[in-house]
Amino acid sequence: MPSRLEQRCAEKGLKMTSQRRTIARVLSESDDHPDVELLYQRTQKADPKIGMATVYRTVRLFEEAGVIDKHDFGDGRARYEETGEDHHDHLIDMKTGRVIEFTNEDIEKLQHMVAEKLGYELIGHRLELYCLPIRKKSGE
Amino acid sequence: MPSRLEQRCAEKGLKMTSQRRTIARVLSESDDHPDVELLYQRTQKADPKIGMATVYRTVRLFEEAGVIDKHDFGDGRARYEETGEDHHDHLIDMKTGRVIEFTNEDIEKLQHMVAEKLGYELIGHRLELYCLPIRKKSGE
DNA sequence: AATGCAACTGATAATCATTCTCATTTAAAG
DNA sequence: CTTTAAATGAGAATGATTATCAGTTGCATT
Ligand SMILES: [Mn+2]
Ligand SMILES: [Mn+2]
Ligand SMILES: [Zn+2]
Ligand SMILES: [Zn+2]
Numbered sequence: 001m002p003s004r005l006e007q008r009c010a011e012k013g014l015k016m017t018s019q020r021r022t023i024a025r026v027l028s029e030s031d032d033h034p035d036v037e038l039l040y041q042r043t044q045k046a047d048p049k050i051g052m053a054t055v056y057r058t059v060r061l062f063e064e065a066g067v068i069d070k071h072d073f074g075d076g077r078a079r080y081e082e083t084g085e086d087h088h089d090h091l092i093d094m095k096t097g098r099v100i101e102f103t104n105e106d107i108e109k110l111q112h113m114v115a116e117k118l119g120y121e122l123i124g125h126r127l128e129l130y131c132l133p134i135r136k137k138s139g140e
Numbered sequence: 141m142p143s144r145l146e147q148r149c150a151e152k153g154l155k156m157t158s159q160r161r162t163i164a165r166v167l168s169e170s171d172d173h174p175d176v177e178l179l180y181q182r183t184q185k186a187d188p189k190i191g192m193a194t195v196y197r198t199v200r201l202f203e204e205a206g207v208i209d210k211h212d213f214g215d216g217r218a219r220y221e222e223t224g225e226d227h228h229d230h231l232i233d234m235k236t237g238r239v240i241e242f243t244n245e246d247i248e249k250l251q252h253m254v255a256e257k258l259g260y261e262l263i264g265h266r267l268e269l270y271c272l273p274i275r276k277k278s279g280e
Numbered sequence: 281a282a283t284g285c286a287a288c289t290g291a292t293a294a295t296c297a298t299t300c301t302c303a304t305t306t307a308a309a310g
Numbered sequence: 311c312t313t314t315a316a317a318t319g320a321g322a323a324t325g326a327t328t329a330t331c332a333g334t335t336g337c338a339t340t
Contacts, residue, residue, distance in 0.1 A: 053300090102254055104250055
């Protein structure tokens with residue numbers, strides 16, 4: 001059963017190898033935003049012979065092919081996730097590090113309007129909200 | 141004549157040295173978003189004895205004191221600018237690399253609303269628009 | 281003005297994520 | 311089953327940033 005990501009890679013004409021299939025599967029099965037180190041650990045369980053360099057090479061390949069998205073949440077290493085049908089942005093819980101996904105059509109539209117007004121066409125954007133949980137009334 | 145940034149550093153209680161004053165002045169006189177290498181080059185003109193390590197240390201100090209802002213526009217190195225009265229976000233011209241500043245109150249409000257709806261208090265955010273210039277009608 | 285000490289500085293080594301190198305292996309085509 | 315270009319794995323190299331440490335400086339106190 002090829003993973004959804006593997007299928008998308010095939011559509012893009014990428015040559016698929018055993019390693020790439022493993023990495024694609026791990027990415028497809030991840031519902032978080034793993035960095036390369038974490039992807040490496042996860043792939044090791046399926047195939048302990050895959051090297052770190054291959055993981056780096058493969059995420060770069062996948063990202064350039066547009067089948068996965070690369071994020072930088074400010075901690076110095078890149079994080080990845082499978083490209084979904086619908087775009088979303090991220091809210092980072094500064095207390096726990098958890099990443100919450102959200103979408104807001106109004107913000108998306110306004111971004112296009114801002115770019116247009118400045119004489120530009122919006123190609124891509126990065127929107128991250130760094131937040132702290134609202135303390136429910138209790139002690140304090 | 142102390143630079144505006146030097147004054148703000150003093151207000152924050154930071155010990156000011158000759159090197160820090162020079163770096164503060166360079167930052168205050170910059171109207172772009174220089175990285176550390178560029179700041180180093182600019183400080184060299186005023187004081188060729190300032191070391192790269194001091195520039196790194198000082199921008200970190202200033203950033204932690206909240207008197208300058210640190211940005212990451214995706215090219216792997218941090219960029220800095222003096223903190224202004226009013227917040228603004230950035231549009232990056234992908235063709236030339238030029239950084240254009242903009243403000244949009246509606247987007248700002250919506251961000252707070254998104255965070256609130258998810259049970260969070262918005263502390264900070266990063267919004268960057270990656271764009272290409274709209275080709276004026278001519279050849280093509 | 282001299283003293284003392286904590287903070288600062290500069291040169292350089294260390295770190296960390298990522299990319300490169302290269303010898304070896306693999307896979308797709310004929 | 312060959313051919314051959316591309317892919318892989320181990321480790322070296324890179325580039326930005328931080329840490330280390332010996333020497334210097336700012337300044338409050340004599
Ligand atoms: Mn996501
Ligand atoms: Mn700016
Ligand atoms: Zn978005
Ligand atoms: Zn903003």
